[in-house]
Each structure stands twice: as structure tokens, then as C-alpha cells.
Amino acid sequence: MTAVASTGAAAFLGRHEGLRNRLPGARVAWVEALRERGASAFRAQGFPTRRVEAFKYTDLAGVAGQVFGEPLTSVDDAPALPDATHPRAVFVDGRFRPDLSTLGELPFAVRSLAEALPNLEGRIGALARPEDAALVALNTMLFEDGLVVDVPAGVDGGTIELLSLAAESERAPAFHPRHLVRLGEGATLTLIETAEGPLNARYLHNPVFEIEVAEGARLSHGRVQQEGREAFFLSTVRARVAARATYDNFTLNAGARLSRNEIHVALTGPEAQAHMNGAQLAGDGQHLDTTTSLDHAAPNCASRQTYKTVLSGRSRGVFQGKIHVHQVAQKTDGYQMNQALLLSEEAEMDSKPQLEIYADDVKCSHGATVGALDADQLFFLRSRGIPEPQARAILVGAFLTEAVEAVAEEDVRAALSRALDAMRARQGLAAGLEEA
Amino acid sequence: MPAVTETIETVQAVTEGGYKWGFETDIEMEFAPKGLNEDIVRFISKKKNEPAWLLEWRLKAFAMWQKMEEPRWAAVTYSPIDYQDSHYYAAPKAGPKSLDEVDPELLKTYAKLGIPLKEQAILAGVEGAGESPSDSGRMPIAVDAVFDSVSVATTFKHRLEKDGIIFCSISEAVQEHPELVRQYLGSVVPQGDNYFAALNSAVFTDGSFVYIPRGVRCPMELSTYFRINAKSTGQFERTLIIADAGSHVSYLEGCTAPMRDENQLHAAVVELVAMDDATIKYSTVQNWYPGDAEGRGGIYNFVTKRGACRGARSKISWTQVETGSAITWKYPSCILQGDDSVGEFYSVAITNNRQQADTGTKMFHIGRNTRSTIVSKGISAGRGQNTYRGLVKISPKAHGARNFTQCDSLLIGDQCGAHTVPYIENRCMSAKVEHEATTSRIAEDQLFYCRQRGLPEEEAVGMIVNGFAREVLKELPMEFAVEAQKLLQISLEGSVG
Amino acid sequence: MLKIENLHAAVDGKPILKGLSLEIAPGEVHAIMGPNGSGKSTLSYVLAGREGYEVTEGSATFAGQDLLAMEPEERAVLGVFLAFQAPVELPGVGNANFLRTALNALRRAKGEAELDAMQFLKLARTRMKTLGMTDEMLKRSVNVGFSGGEKKRNEMLQMSMLQPRLALLDETDSGLDIDALKLVADAVNALRGPDFSALVITHYQRLLTHIVPDRVHVLAGGVIVRSGGPELAQELEASGYAGVQDGTPSKRSFDGSPVAA
Secondary structure, eight states, X not given: OOSSOXXXXXXXXXXXXXXXXXXXXXTOHHHXXXXXXXXXXXHHHOSOXXXXXXXXXXXXXXXXXXXXXXXXXXXXXXXXXXXXXXXXXXXXXXXXXXXXXXOOSOSSEEEEHHHHGGGOTTTSSSSSOGGGOHHHHHHHHHOOOOEEEEEOTTOEEEEEEEEXXXXXXXSOBEEOOEEEEEEOTTOEEEEEEEXXXXXXXXXXXXXXXXXXXXXXXXXXXXXXXXXXTXXXXXXXXXXXXXXXXXXXXXXXXXXXXXXXXXXXXXXXXXXXXEEEEEEEXXXXXXXXXXXXXXXXXXXXXXXXXXXXXXXOSSOEXXXXXXXXXXXXXXXXXXXXXXXXXXXSTTXXXXXXXXXXXXXXXXXXXXXXXXXXXXXXXXXXXXXXXXXXXXXXXXXXXXXXXXXXXXXXXXXXXXHHHHHXXXXXXXXXXXXXXXXX | OTHHHHHHHHHHHHHTTSSTTOOOOOOOEXXXXXXXXXXXXXXXXXXXXXXXXXXXXXXXXXXXXXXXXXXXXXXXXXXXXXXXXXXXXXXXXXXXXXXXXXXXXXXHHHHHHTOOHHHHHHHTTOTTTTSSOOTTSSOOEEEEEEETTEEEEEOSHHHHHTTTOEEEEHHHHHHHOHHHHHHHTTSSSOTTSSHHHHHHHHHOOBOEEEEEOTTOBOSSEEEEEEEOOSTTBOBOBEEEEEEOTTOEEEEEEEEEOOOOSSEEEEOOEEEEEEOTTOXXXXXXXXXXXXXXXXXOSEEEEEEEEEEEEOSTTOEEEEXXXXXXXXXXXXXXXXXXXXXXOEEEEEEXXXXXXXXXXXXXXXXXXOSTTOXXXXXXXXXXXXXXXXXXXXXXXXXXXXXXXXXXXXXXXXXXXXXXXXXXXXXXXXXXXXOEEEEEEEEEXXXXXXXXXXXXXXXXXXXXXXXXXXXXXXXXXXXXOHHHXXXXXXXXXXXXXXXXX | OEEEEEEEEEETTEEEEEEEEEEEOTTOEEEEEOOTTSSHHHHHHHHHTOTTEEEEEEEEEETTEEGGGSOHHHXXXXXXXXXXXXXXXXXXXXXXXXXXXXXXXXXXXXXOOOOOHHHHHHHHHHHHHXXXXXXXXXXXXXXXXXXXXXXXXXXXXXHHHXXXXXXXXXXXXXXXXXXXXXXXXXXXXHHOSTTOEEEEEEXXXXXXXXXXXXXXXXXXXXXXXXXEOTHHHHHHHHHTTTTOSTTSOOOBOTTSSBOOO
């Protein structure tokens, strides 16, 4: 590499060239070919500009313009860890840290992707294809680790946590973990994922999840994105859900300077279900984007989505959500609601729900609202003696609760509620805190 | 309300031939040579004896168009359009210098189009006809008829002039009221607004012009019938309506074309300007030839319609019933500049056979307390693809703005598609935007219920579809509502059973 | 007038009617009673021609014509009227418009002049008054936002306007209070005459005290297991459907509650 720091797509492509022999799977033919696929797809697409419809509302120029450090970092940092309530896998700057993880004895396999890589042929890039998305392409050429979870058929995997930390450093690292989750027939698992980092550290976290839920299995996936306020979080989840299986995803998208949270779920067998819910909390200077797509590719499937966004300060929220009902997907029941609250004159919300329907015997609807807190409700609370800031906080809490309550799995709900309370406290949106 | 029965009879009488307006009128025409270049633009301008500034304006548009790319973002697919393989000017040779000279063939055309007899008499130049209130006691309708490239007749002009209302072809307005045309032409849809608007600005041939003076309530509905007749011709009409402060006007637009194997391009521009307290109601029943069941032929309808609510408390209301065209690309929009101004969009769009429609609206909220309502009803049948695409944009200063959007789709059969793509951009805290969309089909029990009461299946479907579209149809002037109901049913021919 | 012979019908491949025979002479009112799931509603749907009700064997003729070969609307025009157990909602379709369209479809078929809006309204208002309905109900969309009782009245309004020759009342009494029940009965009784037949399907006896049937049949397991005069209804009221079900006696009273042994 040259001494002059380069930026943009070229910098990442150069990094791929430079690290070719050091990335995990180097000299494993299929891995090299896969990374090459990623590189050529990324070369072709670059960082998407706003002219690309999917990025109409989210400008990645801010990411492309940054100089990021090498992803392969030393692994001896020992950041302070929050308490674990369940078996936990810890990643620091994208690398699995067995020394910090507390997985204990589990009834199924949890491995580091870097270690397991030679045995993972065919499992990477099948669901999250580099050709389909630039951010997946970026991850594919540079992933250095990840979590590989395999719950065998019929096994109840209980709850595990995935904690991704960014270390305190000046290196401005960019890391691209690739996580693979597979549930066999009838298996169950609750996965609670937390991504966080130092408040003022600059880094890029670009995780890609490939998730397979086999027939009759059930995966609850709770996600708390509370990265530092200078971080860039560009995340993609791709899940495939087989007959009678269920995938529940709840994402709390609250941290980072810029966050792009993409969730793509395909219902591929009859009677599969997806519940996708989320909350976005953006404070001053933040840009938070949740983009979902739901493919109904089999009959008799149901999907439910509720997304809530709260914007304060000079912030921007984006929600894009598409429901695609294929011609075979008769008797589809699809519903999506996205609502946003603007708490400041400087906030902006852009919302683009979308229905694409090719089957006639379906029940599909979506709704969207964007507005301020309800003046009547606010007045009512104040008339009962509640001070305005507290009244506002109560109403914001009520607004968010609807999305959290849609989460069926108790562990996930509890984790989310805790994170949400902490977030709101930080933003001054908790009841009784600070004036508006 | 009781129109359905009559509808059905008409439908039965009419549907044996499929598209009822598919006839062709054989009259002597004058064409510009095929192709599109500066000379053609100059030719059109010269034919119309236009002032220099308008020629310059056209040439500027043409230069812009040449640098632009045809938009491809709509959910429609079609083979490339050869812009050089078309006539950009076609006019009846006789040129109706006075109404007496109107070609009898043309009058037959209007008879077939169902233009009211009264108006036909006027078109035929019957002295005094239509200058007194209608015998039936019904509100008369003033008609401007545009045949291929030129406006051939405008009725009730004298009656309207008494109120100071100008209703004429835009060519005539260029001659008679150049200051108004110059002031407003392109002020809502600039030449370079989009590919098709630029094309229209370069080669528009005719269209209607309306000016309603301050405080005047237009005493009758104004209407334009558009007719594409000639082969290998595009139609590029331009309509400009200005409602001065406190005025009120309701304008109707209808259109048909012969059945042909080729695709013909229709790229119109409509500009509306409403000043303080003015109201413009613009209704369209779009029934261009949709092509046959295999998707051969039919009109490519790429239209830019936009209204500016310039004044406080002004209102622009678009109502459209889109049943025709092979491809519809159309987003009648409102720029809500004046405080407390109101924009409305009511739409029914049907796609049957291989028709494709990508239609919707844009509401730009700029002034305070501006309000907009969007009601869209999409009906897909056969192999039709129907997309609602809309934008609601609230600027930071549009305090207290409100939007409500309702998009409903109805699918008939499992070979068609219904799509909803709303864009919501809100930058004002005190604004409120609400959007709802649903998709459904005609329930089997609804169909059975109607048939059990004696209605044949197609009539039952027609009734349920009209019920589905009722919220929009009730916005149409009565005469049009009846017509629209019939059209909905005819358009669904063969989609059931 | 109505003649059903050895009728077998299935829904989703599952046999429901298993050889039902029944004859209703002109001017007669018959009642069909039976426990839930005995096939009562299936019978009315088969006669009216609902899709998904597959006749596998047997015949049904009305006025000498083969009902089963006809489209639903043809049966309606012939004079078969089904009062739905759950009347269907038609959003956006005005009640008056619907009723007038249906009435004129019938009149057209009979070669009679169609009614214009005024004639229709006059007739409708007379009938509505009898049924205790307000004008406002004509303006609303068909059955949309109607209460259960209003829906049933609306069915009776349609029946009294369309003047059928054969009325099939599918549990029209369910969910009605006693006043509404009487209105329904009055509407049916008003039509009674030499050219009118009716098949009253009900779970309970109480409607039959107001519409006194000429014959009462008990349907169980897809066949008629007993027939008799009006007294049979009273007998069932006292003893329940025990012993009538598909040859395998059930220990349930006619209202569905278990019978003390």
C-alpha cells in the first residue's frame, strides 16, 4: 500500500489486494474465488450513490470519504464488558475473542468463522450475494471472522448473545464480520446481538448475516445497535425461512453517526412467518436508516412489521420497506406499519413503504405516518399536572412501546426494553429527565 | 347513483366490438414530414404563425430534450420509441377557418365520440346554437375539440366572453392573448422539467387555453375532447389554465384514438395556475386505445400535469379515470405555495389485458397549513400491471401541513400485478402525513351474493368494482361519472370467468 | 314445485349431503331443522348454486327446470331467493342501487318494464316501512356497518321486493330479538300464496311459531331422518335432536347442550 491514505471504494479494493495472503482462507481456492467475486462486484458497484434508488435517502459519501485503518488488528485489547445474562460470544473489532466469550457448554455448535472457514464451502454468499448489494460485496471481499451457529434439528438452543465491540483506539478500523446462523428442522434459538463502541471513536462496522431457518424451526433475533456516535454501521441481514418456520427480528437502531440497517427475509415454504419490528432513535447529527424487504415466495405465509422512528435535534430517519408477493404466494397475509415522530424543527423523516403484488388472493396492507407528538394528548397530560418534558417522554415511551410489545420472545423483549431505556436516558427522552 | 342499469345496456350494445372508439376518420390531412429536428420545430412554429419568442422557447426546449435521457424508473416496459419515425404535425387540410367549413367527416367523428348534440350543432356552425342556456335545464358544457394536432372548434365562446372568460385553443391564445401565454407558459412545467415535457415544449401543436378573471365563477363546465386519428402521428397538446383571484372553474378532458397495430405517442403537458382563493377542478376520463388482448398497438401516454396553488386558500383538484392507453405514465401534481392552499388527487386506474399504468401524484407542501388528499384506486385484471407512485414532500416551512393518502388495489385474476410505491418526505415537525394502502380481490362471497340476487357475473363484477372506485367517481361531474362507470365495466371485459 | 332427489354434495371433497330427498308443492312452506353440521346451510347453498359446493349425485328441479345446471343468477331470475345466514357486505355499492339493479334484472328477464328511480323508491319505501327500516338504510353501502338485525331486515326487504317463488331462509332467525323475529315472519307470511314456496332452515323451533310450516323435516348426517307436521317441531323442542342424528343417537338437546341421561 502507498503511504498516502486513500478513500472510497478504491481504498477498500486496494486493501483486498494488499491483504490477499493474510485474510482467513487465503490459499483456499473457493474462499479466494469468493473474495474475488466480492471484489469484482464491489468494483462494479462502488459505494452506491443517491442515484441508486435503494440509497435515495442515504448518502454513503460520508463513509466513502473516510480513511479507515486496516481491519486486521492485534487482539489483545480487553475492553470493559457489560454483564452477560446468557452464554455470550464476544467480538472485538470484528474478531472473535474466545478469551472474553463465555459460551460454556451448549447443546449445539458455535464456532469462529475464521477457524471453521475451510469447512464452510457453499455456505457463504449463497443468501447474501455480493452481486446483489455493494455492502455485501464489500463484506465478502474483506470478512475476517464471524460467528457460525448451527442448531441441529429438534434442539432447543435457548438464548445466546453476540456482542460486537469496537476497541478504544485511534486506528479508525473498518471491520466486516460475516455471521452464519442455521437452525435445523424444528430447532429453536434466541439470538441477542449487541453492537457497541466508544462514544467518540470513528470506525466502520459492516456485518453481514446469512440466516437459514429450516422447516418448523423458530429463530428470535433481537438486535441492539448502539454504536458510538462517530461510527458507521452498515449492516445486512438475509434470512430464508422454510415451511412452518418463524423468523422474528427486532432491531433497535439507535447508535452510530450513520446507520444503514438492511433486513431481507424470504418466506420460501408454506405457512412460514416473519415478524419484523424495530425502533429507531436518532439524536442530533445522526442519520438512521432501516430498509427491509419481505419476499412472500410461498402460499399461506404471514408477515407482520411495525417500525417506529423518533427523531430529535438535527437528525434524519429513513424507513424503506417492501413487501413482494410472488404469483405462487396465494393466501398471503402481509402487514406493515411505519410511524415516525418528529421532536425537532430540524429533523427529517423519509419513508418509502412499498407493495409489489403478483397474486390475487392476498391480504396486504401498509401504513405510514409522520408527525409531531399529539398536541391534545400532551395537553391532557399537562392538565393533569405532569410537567411538559415528562409528558413528552411518556408519550414517546408509549409510541415506542407498541413496537417492543410486538416482540414475542421474553428475553429479547427484556434486552430491548433495557437498551431502549438507556438510549432514551442518553437522549433526554426518558420520563422525568431534562427539559425538552 | 342509478346509472348501473343503463350502463349495462350500453355496455352490452357496445362491447361486441370491443373498443368502441376505434374507428378511423377519412379526411384529408396535411402532415409535416416524418422525423424530429430543428427544422420541424421551426415548421410547426411557422405553421402556427408564432411570434419569435415562442420559436426561441421551443428551440431551447428542443436543445434540452436532445441532451436528456428517456426516464426508465417507472414500472413499465416497452420497446424503444423511434422518435424519428413519427409525424409531429398533422392537421385536417381544410383547416376550419370558420365553423361552417368543418368537414362533415369530422362532425361524424364527434357524433361517434358522443359529444352532446347541442355541441355538435355548434361544431357544425349552426348560428346561435348553444349561445342560450340549454333547453334541458342541464348545465351546458363548452367544448374545445382537438383533432390530431389542431383545435378544430370551440363552443360557447361568446357566452363565456360576456364574463370575461377566455376559452380557446392555445394557438389562438398565442395570437390573441400573447401576454398571458408568455407570462404563464412553462411557469409550472418548465421546458426542461422532464424528457417528455421537453419534447412537448418543442413540438406542441395545440391544446386548450383558459383564463378565468378575478372573482368569476365559470358558469359552465369547460371541456376538451382529444382525438388522435392519423397514422404514425404523435399528439403533443399543451393546456394552460389560469384562475385569477377568487375565480372558480371546472374543466373536463376526454380522449380517444383509433385501433392500430402501431404504438402512438401522446405526450401532453397541462399547467394550472390558481391565484388567491381560486379553485380549479380538473377531471380526466382517459380512454386512449389500449391495444389488443395480446398487447399489440395502443397509445403510449406520457403526460406531465401540474398545478401551482400560487395564492392563499387556492385549491386544485385532480380527478382522473384512466382506462385506456397501452402505457400510462402520469403524475398530476400540486405545488402548494399559498398558505392554506389545498391539493387533491382522486384516481381510478384500470389495467386489463397487457396494459401497464404507472400513475400517481406529487404533493409539494410549501405554504403554511397546506392540505392534500390523495385517493387512488387501482384495478388490475388480465395481465395488467398497475402501479401507484406518489410523493408527499413537506418543506421545513410548511407549518401545520396535512396530508392523507389512501391507496387501494383490487386484483382480478392471478396473472396481473398491483404495486404501491409512495414516497414520504417530511421536514416539518408540525406537519402530519398519513398513508394507508391495501390490496384485495373481489371476494367470492360478494360475487355469489350479487348473482343470487339475479345479476350476471360481469354485471356483478362491474357493480363491485364501481363500488370500490366510488370515492373517486363521486368527485367527477355527473355527466362524466356516468361515462366513467360504463368505461370501468367495458375495460374489464373478458377479465372474469 | 321444488323437487330434490337423492342429493349428494361435497365441500372440499368431504361429503356433506348423502342422499337427501325432498319435495315442496306450490304454496307450501317447509321447515328443515337439525343439529349443527347436519348440512342445512350446505343444502341452501347447493340450491342457490354457490361455487365450491359440488353435487356428486342426485337432482334438484324447480318448476320442472334443472336447478343444478343453472348459473346462480339464472336461478335467481327463475325465482329462487336465498336469505343469507351472514349477509355479505359490498363496500361502495349503494343499497338502493343494488336493489334496483337486482329488481330490474328480474323484471327484464320476465319481460316487464324496468322501474325508474322514482318508481323504485316509492315501492322500496312502502316495503321498508313495513319492515321498520329508515330511508337512510337505502343510502348506505350494502350491509356495510349494518347491525346483525339490520342485515336480516335488509335481506327481508330484498325478498319482499324481488317477490321470489321459492325462498330459502338460512337461519334467518339467528341472533334476532323477538320483535325482529316477528318482522321476518310477517315478511314471509305476506308472500304466502299458491305461487310461493319456502324452505325455512332453522336450528330452533321459535321461528316456526310465527311461520307455521306445512311440513317439518329433520336433517341429520346429510339425510332427512324424520318428517312430520308442525307438531314435529314442538316435539323436537321437548326432546332435542337425540336419537335423530345419523342413526347414531346423540346425547345432545336441540340447543346443543348435553342432555342429562
